[in-house]
Amino acid sequence: xxxxxxxxxxxxxxxxxxxxxxxxxxxxxxxxxxxxxxxxxxxxxxxxxxxxxxxxxxxxxxxxxxxxxxxxxxxxxxxxxxxxxxxxxxxxxxxxxxxxxxxxxxxxxxxxxxxxxxxxxxxxxxxxxxxxxxxxxxxxxxxxxxxxxxxxxxxxxxxxxxxxxxxxxxxxxxxxxxxxxxxxxxxxxxxxxxxxxxxxxxxxxxxxxxxxxxxxxx
Amino acid sequence: xxxxxxxxxxxxxxxxxxxxxxxxxxxxxxxxxxxxxxxxxxxxxxxxxxxxxxxxxxxxxxxxxxxxxxxxxxxxxxxxxxxxxxxxxxxxxxxxxxxxxxxxxxxxxxxxxxxxxxxxxxxxxxxxxxxxxxxxxxxxxxxxxxxxxxxxxxxxxxxxxxxxxxxxxxxxxxxxxxxxxxxxxxxxxxxxxxxxxxxxxxxxxxxxxxxxxxxxxxxxxxxxxxxxxxxxxxxxxxxxxxxxxxx
Numbered sequence: 001x002x003x004x005x006x007x008x009x010x011x012x013x014x015x016x017x018x019x020x021x022x023x024x025x026x027x028x029x030x031x032x033x034x035x036x037x038x039x040x041x042x043x044x045x046x047x048x049x050x051x052x053x054x055x056x057x058x059x060x061x062x063x064x065x066x067x068x069x070x071x072x073x074x075x076x077x078x079x080x081x082x083x084x085x086x087x088x089x090x091x092x093x094x095x096x097x098x099x100x101x102x103x104x105x106x107x108x109x110x111x112x113x114x115x116x117x118x119x120x121x122x123x124x125x126x127x128x129x130x131x132x133x134x135x136x137x138x139x140x141x142x143x144x145x146x147x148x149x150x151x152x153x154x155x156x157x158x159x160x161x162x163x164x165x166x167x168x169x170x171x172x173x174x175x176x177x178x179x180x181x182x183x184x185x186x187x188x189x190x191x192x193x194x195x196x197x198x199x200x201x202x203x204x205x206x207x208x209x210x211x212x213x214x215x216x217x218x
Numbered sequence: 219x220x221x222x223x224x225x226x227x228x229x230x231x232x233x234x235x236x237x238x239x240x241x242x243x244x245x246x247x248x249x250x251x252x253x254x255x256x257x258x259x260x261x262x263x264x265x266x267x268x269x270x271x272x273x274x275x276x277x278x279x280x281x282x283x284x285x286x287x288x289x290x291x292x293x294x295x296x297x298x299x300x301x302x303x304x305x306x307x308x309x310x311x312x313x314x315x316x317x318x319x320x321x322x323x324x325x326x327x328x329x330x331x332x333x334x335x336x337x338x339x340x341x342x343x344x345x346x347x348x349x350x351x352x353x354x355x356x357x358x359x360x361x362x363x364x365x366x367x368x369x370x371x372x373x374x375x376x377x378x379x380x381x382x383x384x385x386x387x388x389x390x391x392x393x394x395x396x397x398x399x400x401x402x403x404x405x406x407x408x409x410x411x412x413x414x415x416x417x418x419x420x421x422x423x424x425x426x427x428x429x430x431x432x433x434x435x436x437x438x439x440x441x442x443x444x445x446x447x448x449x450x451x452x453x454x455x456x457x458x459x460x461x462x463x464x465x
Contacts, residue, residue, distance in 0.1 A: 123270055124312035128326035128378060129302050138329060142316045218316055218358040 009193045019173035020163045027098040035106025060104035072097040073169045094166045109151040113144035146216040153209035219246040227276035238437035247411035251424035254434035260417040269301045305375030309387040311367040313359040320355035345373040365396030382413035
């Protein structure tokens with residue numbers, strides 16, 4: 001094992017980072033707001049919306065992400081009628097699958113956080129004249145965030161590792177290059193290099209969330 | 219001037235009648251203490267006044283304007299406006315834990331009444347001085363003692379310039395020493411003729427600081443009068459027993 005080979009592997013695997021990191025950010029930035037919107041429907045007054053969001057969460061959490069990935073990549077175009085209009089490139093379909101899947105998890109995380117806010121907070125806000133929207137935005141959501149932070153952190157770390165799944169639909173992300181290198185060179189070192197990549201990313205997130213938790217430690 | 223007039227207020231939770239027939243008035247500048255055994259409906263009554271519970275029957279007039287008239291409520295906007303004349307202090311303080319003491323005080327003035335931050339801060343410092351908590355403005359509620367929390371809660375309620383303050387067992391979750399510091403602030407408010415309705419188990423406070431004492435039991439007001447009458451010479455046997463049991 002030479003240092004040169006290691007460097008060569010690292011450069012090659014780094015070529016996949018744009019998909020790994022791209023998918024990570026697209027998923028986080030879109031699934032959190034979508035998850036929050038689902039939370040409001042899920043704890044709202046409408047029974048129909050409650051049932052629909054409940055069903056959505058059940059399906060998205062109850063089936064493998066890999067299956068959902070295959071469905072949005074290969075299966076969706078086979079839907080009669082609308083299928084032909086839903087043709088996406090593979091990375092886009094991966095983003096759709098990830099966003100929809102993670103939104104379901106975030107919905108449940110946020111729901112738990114909101115339910116943990118004491119009802120006295122709503123009463124204090126009401127007698128001080130806060131509207132429902134202002135109560136939610138200024139009083140409930142910040143407290144929800146603090147309670148949810150460890151779970152959000154967990155979810156983000158899981159997401160980094162889940163990005164490797166898109167290698168299964170042939171997207172050239174980090175693990176894809178690692179697998180090719182192992183097959184080509186008959187040397188498993190590339191897997192270790194890939195593991196190093198994921199560890200660095202998850203370590204960064206761990207540090208970031210530890211700081212956030214400290215900041216919210218009132 | 220009559221600040222509150224409650225007539226024949228009734229309220230049930232399911233099949234259990236918590237308030238049967240409650241009538242009383244509160245005059246401007248008056249401190250009214252509401253006493254009675256647990257479960258008598260004292261807190262529920264107070265919560266009906268400020269719109270945290272909905273009554274089933276009766277009337278509630280605040281400064282002559284009806285929130286509830288013969289069992290039917292005004293529209294939500296009107297209720298909100300009228301209830302805005304009252305401030306409330308809770309047993310469990312209900313401070314906002316995620317913001318500082320100063321922000322707790324200025325949050326509603328700035329976000330609800332659109333007061334400028336500078337002017338709200340100036341008033342907040344005045345109120346903190348009144349409750350003896352200058353120097354704590356940067357602290358978070360979690361860093362305060364119970365008595366300090368409750369004093370912040372009183373200052374927070376005062377920030378909205380209420381015409382009257384409602385207290386729901388403000389010292390019930392405090393130990394005796396901390397109770398004293400909260401009662402001192404309330405006595406100070408009473409001395410300055412703030413209109414106050416206080417649900418309390420503190421008989422000392424009811425006796426010394428109140429202008430009028432209402433004794434509640436079984437969802438009704440059983441007896442009302444000046445503290446020296448009600449404590450010195452209670453007429454109803456239930457009141458006699460209660461006072462006997464706590465003194």
